[in-house]
Amino acid sequence: MKKDIEQFIDKFKKFNLSKEDLDTVSSNVKIMEFKKGDDVIVNKNGCQGFIYVLKGNLRAYAISATGKEITVFNLNSGDECILCANCMTDNLQLELNLQANKDTKILLLHSSYFSVLKDKYPSIASFVVELLSIRLASAIKVMTQALFTPITQRIIDFLKQNATNNQIQITHEILASHLGTAREVVSRILKDMEKENLIKLERGKIIILNL
């Protein structure tokens, strides 16, 4: 735990915080662990703070009124998330949720601390601007792909990007929620791809043969 916090504090050193502020950070970060599939943040719970991913993977996803989902971006170990630290803007309802894709460990600095630091240090504010710009670019890229790229191509891209040793453990339902489409659509396309010997389907697993 001490080592985790040191890793986090190292991140903050680049912002040239005073000794006192660094101490405030290190005594107020909270370590949280989540199991695969756990909700980390659901937007209706409001904003939590600044998140640093120690290990695992989180996906940020938008959800429709009817419960359909699409993944907007992923956070891997070493990634930061400041979405939550920005809900301070009262009239901003950011419709994003965070969910653990794997067993995941994060450090959380509550927004009450982070927001003070952001207002005090231009270096932190600039960092937040940069992260938000990256998230916005990512959201727009996901949107244009979801709207304008054929779903078969998007499934192929997802499999290539997420496979380890040409295998990916995922259900058709979860794959559909990453891509903002229906399970039935994913299942049909995967079956077609299996017939063409591009992939092999096993229970909860997809094996890439030739993509």
Next chain:
Amino acid sequence: MKKDIEQFIDKFKKFNLSKEDLDTVSSNVKIMEFKKGDDVIVNKNGCQGFIYVLKGNLRAYAISATGKEITVFNLNSGDECILCANCMTDNLQLELNLQANKDTKILLLHSSYFSVLKDKYPSIASFVVELLSIRLASAIKVMTQALFTPITQRIIDFLKQNATNNQIQITHEILASHLGTAREVVSRILKDMEKENLIKLERGKIIILNL
């Protein structure tokens, strides 16, 4: 022109800039005018700076590799746009374009000036964070609606939001590009709506009867 610049400087006063920096701003803003349909910024031209809309309307839209478009947000008079001022992040390719929806007049403060101010004044950096958060929320809302709300409902919403005195001057093609769909789809749905006496179609114009 002097009055326009004064209006812009008034906006900047809330950031508590020094007299010297305010003078730099006022001697470096540029007034630009665009006709309806003109491109204001096309992302491949790179980033321009901080934009303040004096009058008119701009739409920020994403475009696919095949040329299909979707409107991500609109800027009306009094609105600011800092997207462009953030492309300073070298590795950020923000796939957004700005186009005049009406005859439009803007003030532009080039990013070389704005970026210096943002790094110097935490108040400006916070303002940028807030604007970016709003844009991100907007992008995510547009994405979930585009993916998960039936296109008929989205057309109805668009007509209601954009009509003046129950009329809206727009072609089916432009309506389609706002909503990220095909002209044929829009035309078919509008014709169905006309048959149901919900709207009346005229050349380049839609009249709302009962929505």
